[in-house]
Amino acid sequence: MADFQTIARQFVEFYYNTFDSDRNKLSALYRDNSMLTFETDAKLGTKNILDKLTGLPFNSVKHQVATLDAQPSNESGGILVMVTGALLVDEEQRPMNYTQIFQLLPDGTGSFFVFNDIFKLIYG
């Protein structure tokens, strides 16, 4: 298995590419026990999470990742991923800055899913 850093990097690239192109496809990354905290709004389960993400009030979005860091988070191979970056929404010129924390857990088949996804706008 690839090291957790590579997994984190690949995951983040995949996640944001998918997010920026078609948010519906993010469903593959969540499970029914996944939890998304978007700002303060907590959602449990793939369906609720997808409803939240696809219901966000913008059409096009572009993430620019500034930093990415990852650490192993538990003994079963979980990975804590911390991302900071900027979000460009629709025609907005001014980027919105955010932090996003993922806890990735192995799904038992050699790949990972998002167990925690905590998004917060932090500055700017």
Place this chain on the structure above:
Amino acid sequence: MLQQAPTPPTGPRATRTSVRTSERLTSSRLPSRGGIQKRNATPVRIDRDGDLVMGAVGSGSRGSGSGRGSAAGRGSTQGRRHDPLGTRSRPLKTGIDPSAIQKSVLRSMGSDEPVSRGARSSLRSVRGRGRGQDAREGLDRITIRGLKQSKAAGNPDGGVSDLIGFLERKATNPDAPAREAVKIKKSRLEGEILIISVRPEDTPKILRINRYMFAGVELSIQAAKPTPLENDADSETPNTVAVLKGVLSRRYNVESKLLDLSQLGSDPELVNIGMFSTTSRESKFFPALMKICDNIFTTAKEKEHAIASVSLANNALPSISSVTTLAQTFPAIKNLDLSNNEIKNLTSLDGWRWKFRKLDHLILTGNPIEAEVPDYKDNMLKWFPSLTTLNTIQIRSAEEIKAATSGGLPIPVLGPSFRDEASISETFVKQFFPAYDSDRASLVNGYYDAQSTFSLSINTSAPRAPAITDQKMPVWDEYIKKSRNLMKIEHLPARMSRLHTGTDSIRDALTTLPATRHPDLMAEPQKWCIECHTVPGLPDVTGQSVSGVGGLIVMVHGEFSEVDVSTGQATNSRSFDRTFVLGAGAGVGGIRVVCDTLVLRSYGGYEAWQPEGGEIGSSAPEQPQAQHQIIVPQGFAVPGPGKSEEQVHKEVLAVELSKATGMTLEYSGMCLEQSGWDLGNAASAFELAKPTLPPQAFMS
């Protein structure tokens, strides 16, 4: 003050000043029509030192203008006039040194030259060599024609630096020692003509390359006729400052906080001093005026308080490029009148895009843009987030403004989500940061163990707080070697070595970082944004639970100052985002830090996480009063044998809902079930059902 007793210019030029004054003033010409954008056939005329030069070389336009009295005479006239701006008493009161104003005006006047930025910077370096004196040291001026027709004209600076390099190379005797190399001391563009200044001994060398081919054209190089006026051109600046101040004070209404800069082109005083007689003077005029304003109102607050409205109506402006400095000097104005100008399109306004963040009312009537870009209003709405009124018509409501100015824009900013368990993370955060500031080695011993991990990354691209413009660019030297930004660090050994595992490694990492001081969490809660969530499945250090134990994920956003250890003084401010995973362990308070990821970035302030509505008080990290004390049965909401993670999650939610509502876990579970296990929906459902709920739904 200045007008009544002009500060005598210092230095060698002072001796000639008084004689020249009236002669110099005769050079002003009355423009045929108003408009500070009015273009004049007179070639651009700028002294590279930023000196104002009245008479244009060879323009022959000097002579028949209206002569004016001496500076002192004019001053006395103005002295009697009402002066609402208080400009005359101001310099003394605030201790502004008139000569400093003069210098800054000079600087400002030299800084808005009608050449591209590239040319300016390259020219500035040329000018640096002989700065200040060469005009008075008898440098020869030489005119070079042909640049405009050459292929180099398409270069970023119009080919000026290429041409200068060419001239210096060709004029220098290749066999001569380096000290004899021809140097062009100063240069400037006047229309299509490049005028250079060189030492007299270099003049013949430059003239010798007349008719050389440069980038496809034959250059025409001639000695320029010296002009008697230009050497002491500096001396008129105090006078100009006086006139501009007079203009400001006449056009400022202290009652209505209005700075009326309309119809500048027909302002008799400005016309009299020839403010619009040449293109270069026109281009310098407005920045100079703003510079004076900057000197009168020194702080942003003072400016905002003094001037709420600016009118630039009836100025024949084809674009805002000549007045763009208004946005720097008065960024907080609420009303801006641009009516009856010549603004045709959005490009002409682009320089002010995203400026004037508090602009409430914009007037653009009487501009061609109304007809040519019918939907320009949409853009104005986007560009000026506080705009409610365009051309006296309300175009958006205060609520819409609130949404637009709330920083987060399409995504509402909410308060922090703090779901603590038994105040564990509250206690942790309260203890951790003071200890981090005072004694990191003990801190590491207290909270970290052999399996703990710590890493640091630096976000160098995060923006700084808009209000903190005077802070110097942050330097990350002391951090960057430890930065483990996986976007940048590709090499596996580097990645691994920057992940610190175990007490010793973490202690080494933390204690070598600069000393810090975090704001007091209790005293300044608004500077912190702390969130906390429960996470299951953490490794159990005691080995008792195979499926792991419940833990907390704590996200802290805040700021700190670096501290100079020798002086105890705070130095750089920085913002940070730090995520901890806390688990049960042998550390202080029975917890251990499992993971600690720290991101540092430029100081970005703390406005971003103030929830909409600005209720800072209620967003303080600790909200014990809002939470109901509930008794959670042993094993509830934590993973256990035969319990799916989904079940754990649901139990966690039930605990949350109970804490928020005071309902029993059972009722919380039912409520959540009906709300699709969505905490927000469940809380809303509870509010609706609250009056009908039986007493047994609540914990006693």
